[in-house]
Amino acid sequence: MTTRRTTLLGLAGLAAAALAGAALPAAAADFPSRPITVIVPFSPGGYTDNVARVIAQAIEDNELLSEPLVIVNMGGGGGAAAYAKLMSSPKDGETIMLWQYNALIAKVLGIGRFDIDDIVSLGSTGETSPLWAVGPDSGLTSFADIEARLKEEPGSLIEVGGIGTIAQFAGAGLQQAAGISTRFVNGNSGADRQRMLLGGNADISLFSPAEVMGNDQLKPVASFAPERSEQLPDVPTVSELGYPDATWVNPMWWMAPAGIPQEAIDTLSEAFEKAVATPEVKQFFETYGDKAVFVDGPETTARARERLTAIEATAEQMRKP
Amino acid sequence: MTRRPHPASDLALSLLLLVIAALLLGGAAQLPPPQFDPLGSAALPRILAGLLIVFALITGARAVLLWRAGGASDALPWSPGAAARGAAVLGLLVAFILVMAAGLAPFWAAGTVYVAASALLIGGFTPRRLVVTVLGGLALCAVLTVVFTRFFYINLP
């Protein structure tokens, strides 16, 4: 018995070793030489995942690259595992990632190893700004109502959002600017935030424009966008309300490990820029109540650095009792 | 199964519980104080660790009493032969995963070799079985590779 087993194991090992020689990758001559892996640090079906898939589809349908983009979802863990996978991949531009400002929050909170200096931005395709909305049972109709209630009695309104997410930080930035404070309760997913507002278990939460547009029960009172959105023209921006510092724009941020060839950066950026201009991508972003705009790599990095400073300041103030 | 197992297995269990409880307490000690809610992130690990320690003491004490009373049988919960074979199946699985994770061989090849090898290991070697499992394994791995790479765009390495 034992001898047979060892021969079998030996055979398996030999076969594996023989096959290993045949499996060496061919050297890349032209970029891209094989399908490009796009790591999405979220589960399938979310906003970022949908953006990645729509852009990938537009690139394939319009032949903007010679190879397709392949979406690989790695959800959970604040993107730490996905980022580790990105950084351990070969620096050839054939493994890239689509992330957003969650990356910066993870950095500020010390989750994972993300660092702006370790990556190169390939540009951003489309940006989205959240809204503050109130529930049907809150008795509130405008941001002025919220301010009045909270100035009179701080913490008298319940705000729901995911702790350690954009929903918490964007809301906190606005409250710090306005000098108000809600009572914050945890609600990790968009589903939690919606059901708690609609069921009267919370008063205020942060939503994406699409969530508000599909639901007439949620009343948007303030938009974090720099300008009013075309789809929701009646919602004032935080700047109009007097708190321009609370503006929050979340770009769909394409990145790769620093050190990939310049040719790859240029090819990919160009493909993204053209993809954003296609009608199908434009229509997609309009459904979401967002803008289909392309921002190039260096500018995306510069904005991210600014945002990082702002998040650090917000976090600093949040820690104060 | 009706035979009473050796109390040593209960002692080992009690030790395992204590180790896990220690890990929980160690991890909980590094957590910051509660910030958003009165319990904080360290509360549940501490509660669970406490429960595990209580359970460990009860099982440990029972095992010792049983041992002293001489009510122990010598029956191990597994037979040495079966354990060796199970370990061999596990070893083969680990080897397969290692080969795949290191990207040493394409999926269809490693998968076929793995299916055939573990089938023969579990069932014993006959020439007919070898042919059947190699062909079956090859067909399955080919289908999986095609389905995953062509339709789902998942790269099986």
Place this chain on the structure above:
Amino acid sequence: MTELLNALAATFSPAVLACLVLGTALGLVVGAIPGLGASMLIALTLPITFHMANDTSISLLVGEYVGGISGGLISAILLNMPGTPASIVTTFDGYPITRKGGAARALSLGIVASFAGGLISALFLAGLSPFLAKFALRFGPWEYFGLIMMAFVMLAALAEDSLLRGLIGAVLGMAFALPGIDASSGEARLTFGLDPLLSGFDVLPVLIGIFAIRQILSEAGQAAPPPEMVASKGALAFGRRDLTRFMPNILRSSVIGTWIGLLPGIGASVASLVSYGSARAFSKTPERFGKGEEHGIVASEAANNASVGGALIPLVTMGIPGSVVDAILIGALMIHNLQPGPLLFQNSPEVAYGFIAAYLVANFIMLGLMWMGTRGIARLTQVPGWALFPLILLFCVVGAYAINNDWFDVWVMLGFALLGLVLSFARIPLGPFVIGFVLAPIAEGQLRTGLMYSDDGFAGVLERPWAVTFLAIAALSVVAPPLLRLVKRRRSPAP
């Protein structure tokens, strides 16, 4: 109502029906294979639906969903390998029946119960959905916490012979759910500086490690197949007498399942646990549960299928996804430029009602496919281990890898297989372990969210009558049985 009828008529167009059948069949196959599951299948077919019309893509995805959750009963009953948390409870009675030669009977019961559960929840979905959804939305963190506590108490029923060992299993399961980012504080907890642990242990690798891999490792060690395993006798059967016998159980379990499915984020495993526990409470022979009681299979399968229909209610009426699969369905709608939410009924009623119609028809297709296939499926128990086990192991590896495209999950699966071996040597039941693992994060998160509402601490719960009711039921089910036994013993000496 006319809109629903229109939508139903639309599902009988050849293309839509073909997609429904294909989706359901795929779902059944994938659901039955340990290691793969409905959520993986749906995530993987999502890109394919980009190029499809609204109606065909919805019917494909809904078919996969219904098929996937139903297919899980096959491996749960025949192999004792639940493919999803939803079918863990099915294994408790399904596998013992299979071992005694009743594979075909157990499958018949499971299939009929699944179908009935699906049908009843579809009626709720079609008839009362906006009203029900509004009521369910009133539930806040305290109610969720109370409900999970009710499910936890059902664990006591699963503790086989020794309560202590059952408790050890449950607490260990909860402990292994701790590593990762703590959702209620955003802190990395028990990760010991290891980055991969930040994502925690995914449910699927834990489940297939503990059940499928562990079982194969321990059975591969035995020279012969399990001696008690008897060839499946008898054909598929579900007669009129069964219908009257199981009807109260089916109705009760389906209503419980629909109800729990309505609450976003709780999941089918709680639904099957709670209905299992209540079936046991209503039973005249509660001691037979866990040893091959037919009512156990019926309760679990009716409830987990009903919870799928229940979860579609907040999804279709409010745009609120109740589970991972539901979230992917919402994503699929968005990619087709549809906004899920209450306005879906106004803006695209054909889509909203199409969902309901597809769900209803998929249940019939599931019943038909399963009934045709079961005779063959039941023979699965006679396939020798050398042919079956390597294939299952291969699927488990591929399945675990495909969750996150990461080998870490594969190692997690192996690690939990070894842990499962150790625990089963120490006679720790694994059902409570897995259920503790699945429920602990929800219970902890909801409790801590509840505590954030006020400075009153635990007293906050007193303002929530439903939550108090659930907690009281939970407490009663712990205290009542021993008390009743005591009363009975006192009375028994009397003639």
